[in-house]
Amino acid sequence: MKSVAQGNKPLSIILFLGGIALIVAALVLDCMGSSYEYRGAMLVCGIIGFFLGLYLIPTKKHHRKIVYFIFLFPLLFTFLVTVIFPLVLGIGYSFTDWTGIKFSKFVGFENYISMFKDPAFIWSVLLTFIFVVLNMILVNLIAFLLALLCTSTVRGIGFFRTAYFLPNLIGGIVLGYIWQFVFSNVLISITKTSWLSQTNMALFAIVIVYIWQYAGYIMLIYITGLTQIPGDVLEASSIDGANAIQTLFRIKLPMIASTITICTFLTLTSAFKQFDVNMALTGGTGFVQNFMGSIVTTGTQMLALNIYNTAIRQNNYALGQAKAVLFFIILACVSLIQVRVSNKKEVEM
Amino acid sequence: MNKKVITLVLAGAMAAGLSTTAMADLRLVNGKIEVDAALKSLAAAYEEETGVHVEIESMGGGINIQDTLKGYYQADNMPDIFVNGGDADFANWEGLLADMSGEAWVQDTAAAYVDANGAVIGFPYTTEAIGLAYNADILEKAGIDPAELTGPEALKAAFETLDAQKEELGLTAVIGYCAEATNLYWSTGAHLFGAYLDSGLDRDDTTYSDLLADGGQIDVDRFTHYAEMVDLFNQYSDPALLVSGTYDQQVLGFAGGKYAFVTQGSWIGATMTSDDADAYAEAGNFTVGMAPYAFEDGIDTILTNSPSWWSVFQNDNTEEALAFLQWCAEDGGQKFLVEDAGFISPFASCAYVANDPFAQTISDYTAAGKTSSWHWLLNKSGLDQNVLGSIYNAFAQGAMDVQGFVDTVQQSLAQYYAE
Numbered sequence A: 001m002k003s004v005a006q007g008n009k010p011l012s013i014i015l016f017l018g019g020i021a022l023i024v025a026a027l028v029l030d031c032m033g034s035s036y037e038y039r040g041a042m043l044v045c046g047i048i049g050f051f052l053g054l055y056l057i058p059t060k061k062h063h064r065k066i067v068y069f070i071f072l073f074p075l076l077f078t079f080l081v082t083v084i085f086p087l088v089l090g091i092g093y094s095f096t097d098w099t100g101i102k103f104s105k106f107v108g109f110e111n112y113i114s115m116f117k118d119p120a121f122i123w124s125v126l127l128t129f130i131f132v133v134l135n136m137i138l139v140n141l142i143a144f145l146l147a148l149l150c151t152s153t154v155r156g157i158g159f160f161r162t163a164y165f166l167p168n169l170i171g172g173i174v175l176g177y178i179w180q181f182v183f184s185n186v187l188i189s190i191t192k193t194s195w196l197s198q199t200n201m202a203l204f205a206i207v208i209v210y211i212w213q214y215a216g217y218i219m220l221i222y223i224t225g226l227t228q229i230p231g232d233v234l235e236a237s238s239i240d241g242a243n244a245i246q247t248l249f250r251i252k253l254p255m256i257a258s259t260i261t262i263c264t265f266l267t268l269t270s271a272f273k274q275f276d277v278n279m280a281l282t283g284g285t286g287f288v289q290n291f292m293g294s295i296v297t298t299g300t301q302m303l304a305l306n307i308y309n310t311a312i313r314q315n316n317y318a319l320g321q322a323k324a325v326l327f328f329i330i331l332a333c334v335s336l337i338q339v340r341v342s343n344k345k346e347v348e349m
Numbered sequence B: 001m002n003k004k005v006i007t008l009v010l011a012g013a014m015a016a017g018l019s020t021t022a023m024a025d026l027r028l029v030n031g032k033i034e035v036d037a038a039l040k041s042l043a044a045a046y047e048e049e050t051g052v053h054v055e056i057e058s059m060g061g062g063i064n065i066q067d068t069l070k071g072y073y074q075a076d077n078m079p080d081i082f083v084n085g086g087d088a089d090f091a092n093w094e095g096l097l098a099d100m101s102g103e104a105w106v107q108d109t110a111a112a113y114v115d116a117n118g119a120v121i122g123f124p125y126t127t128e129a130i131g132l133a134y135n136a137d138i139l140e141k142a143g144i145d146p147a148e149l150t151g152p153e154a155l156k157a158a159f160e161t162l163d164a165q166k167e168e169l170g171l172t173a174v175i176g177y178c179a180e181a182t183n184l185y186w187s188t189g190a191h192l193f194g195a196y197l198d199s200g201l202d203r204d205d206t207t208y209s210d211l212l213a214d215g216g217q218i219d220v221d222r223f224t225h226y227a228e229m230v231d232l233f234n235q236y237s238d239p240a241l242l243v244s245g246t247y248d249q250q251v252l253g254f255a256g257g258k259y260a261f262v263t264q265g266s267w268i269g270a271t272m273t274s275d276d277a278d279a280y281a282e283a284g285n286f287t288v289g290m291a292p293y294a295f296e297d298g299i300d301t302i303l304t305n306s307p308s309w310w311s312v313f314q315n316d317n318t319e320e321a322l323a324f325l326q327w328c329a330e331d332g333g334q335k336f337l338v339e340d341a342g343f344i345s346p347f348a349s350c351a352y353v354a355n356d357p358f359a360q361t362i363s364d365y366t367a368a369g370k371t372s373s374w375h376w377l378l379n380k381s382g383l384d385q386n387v388l389g390s391i392y393n394a395f396a397q398g399a400m401d402v403q404g405f406v407d408t409v410q411q412s413l414a415q416y417y418a419e
Helices: A002-007 A009-031 A039-056 A063-093 A110-117 A119-151 A157-169 A172-186 A199-227 A231-239 A244-255 A257-272 A276-281 A303-313 A317-348 B002-019 B033-050 B065-074 B087-092 B104-108 B136-141 B152-164 B185-198 B207-213 B220-236 B247-255 B268-273 B277-282 B318-329 B331-340 B359-367 B383-396 B402-418
Strands: A288-291 A294-296 B026-030 B054-058 B081-084 B120-124 B128-130 B132-135 B173-176 B259-262 B288-291 B302-305 B309-312
Touching: A009 A039, A039 A063, A063 A317, A110 A119, A110 A317, A119 A157, A119 A199, A119 A257, A119 A288, A119 A294, A119 A303, A157 A199, A172 A199, A172 A276, A199 A257, A199 A276, A231 A244, A244 A257, A257 A317, A276 A303, A294 B402, A303 A317, A303 B383, B026 B033, B026 B318, B033 B054, B033 B318, B033 B331, B065 B081, B065 B087, B081 B318, B104 B318, B120 B318, B128 B185, B128 B359, B132 B136, B136 B152, B152 B173, B152 B220, B173 B220, B173 B247, B185 B207, B185 B220, B185 B302, B185 B383, B207 B402, B220 B383, B220 B402, B247 B259, B247 B268, B247 B277, B268 B277, B288 B359, B302 B359, B309 B318, B318 B331, B383 B402
Parallel strands: B026 B054, B026 B081, B173 B259
Antiparallel strands: A288 A294, B081 B309, B120 B309, B128 B302, B132 B259, B132 B288
């Protein structure tokens, strides 16, 4: 390292400064709308020069830090470009009249105010909450029962585990269309009119499909939890004469409490973000005669789909963005609570 | 150290090599995926003739083209020519499209898209018609003259006659009307609603679309008459199709001779002669026609329009793009667009006739001057999907009567336009 540090001072400075100059030049050219075709190459050479120069800087004291920085940089840069920039830009756009192409003025909180005055939006928020609660309970219940089944001594357990997990491997859109066919062409002989065209039943249809998709995944997590219960505890309890029900409620459930927490939050956040099944199955359509004194014609439209529809279908990107910010805040709160709760559990254990 | 310098030089050379990859000369984003192959042969012919390569990028099957284009715009990856579907779409690109007023083809058509300042910014490439499509053979057997279907009584009488003879005629139902809201909202919420806005009016008459644009109002008298017609459709439609049917079922049923009427436009001609060709042949490749949506006495027009237009994005390639469109409007391009893609040409000088069952009826109406425009293209974005589709569906399910339908539509339109 010493030889590296001593011999290359001029080179490192040339590379470092030259790199910065090239990067700046390329960016300036690009911003000015130049079509000079080597500006991409300039940028890449500049970046390489910058890092090489940085690496060759003759310092013993900071060399290690520089190397750390160089190794971390790709990840940090990607995180910045794909997460932080869009977040900041998005929040910024929500205060403008952005059309997806350009914006002409800042409108302050207008988007946020009009969002809460829109009954269809309030409806979709309420619907999402109902959906989340229903799902959190039903998915966990069903997944847990399936997990109990798949950890028992039934024959062909491998087959059952695979079969229950399989729907999770199918994408939500495909699944939505398959079930649309089931509801509209097969079950219609029993239900007379398709559930999907009856607003109330359509929500249950979405819940059913969602459970079908997601229960298998949660089941796998429960299976892991259940198989990790020490055998000696179960054995001791059976010697003491505990029956199956007592074993379940007094031993198995308390032993997998942390798994239950994880699964609850997993279902909670994923149900909040429900989009694809909703879109493929009903597209958000549905008719509600009177909600807050007005007619709602998007009776099965949940929050994520509402945001998409506002931006894409109604061509109102700024309002959609404002709704997305609210959506982000809700999800961030849920996630923070989740982290808190999980941390507490870990300390106790 | 030398090695490092060499690596650096090589890396630079590689990056330089990457950035000089050859680009297509012109790029066209097409919104009708079903004519992708035809457009590619068109592009090949153009390249042979002029040496300019045209890359055809087809989109469809449920993706929102405007949204994808906005993404392209943000990524500085705009195509030179792309499709726009109406006022809302054109408004997105205000100031970014080339003015084509000076082009020769503008004199040859009445269907170009002209913006508020009088600039031609949309190239029409096909004509589509919205009307009450009928199976002429069945109407003939039942003794109904389609030319007389110009009022609500005549329509009702025809429906009753057909209903009484369903068995002899092999019909499942009189009309294939489908008010499903998830995938067919455009059929009811845009096209059938468009019949209210334009039926019977002159091409430049915007009375009802102006009323709608002014806070979402409707003409209650006219709309009530219109609602009675929709109610008639509800009564005489196939119950298996009415609430939750699909486009495929609807068109297949009509192509197979199961319905005497269908509430779809001329584009089903392409489906009938391709996907549903077997059923259509089995039903005897019957003649089709279009009757006006005659919900008031004296309505005798069908609605024809260019369903969407090609626009030229202003950039360095604008000259080449304009030349390509001019070529498309001329004999060489029209041959492909009409014969291969099956488009009904909006250009007066076009000598080709599309092999489409509806081509005849459209040209008859056009020649007689009995066509109205498509002012539903001016509707507020998402009106069909977010509002009207669900209401037509609820009406079809019997959740409301005619009066209830009128009131609900009136109230919801006012709400939607107030937002």
